[in-house]
Amino acid sequence: MARIALVDDDRNILTSVSMTLEAEGFEVETFNDGQSALEAFNRRMPDMAVLDIKMPRMDGMDLLQRLRLKSSMPVIFLTSKDDEI
Secondary structure, eight states, X not given: OOEEEEEOSOHHHHHHHHHHHHHTTOEEEEESSHHHHHHHHHHSOOXXXXXXXXXXXXXXXXXXXXXXXXXXXXXXXXXXXXXXX
């Protein structure tokens, strides 16, 4: 079973996306910020990550830069904008 790390500071997004992924047969581990995700990835790298861009402690872009130093796992950015263009 593929392990997906879901990293977002919005609890509603963590809940809804993880439920959807689990219903499709994935193992999902959730994190509230990039720093806690990076610490967990140092212990056990997931098969794929879904990241938010704007997060406290370490944003998604910084997390991706650090991940790329040791892994080429697939990463998807799932983010929203507050401003209307």
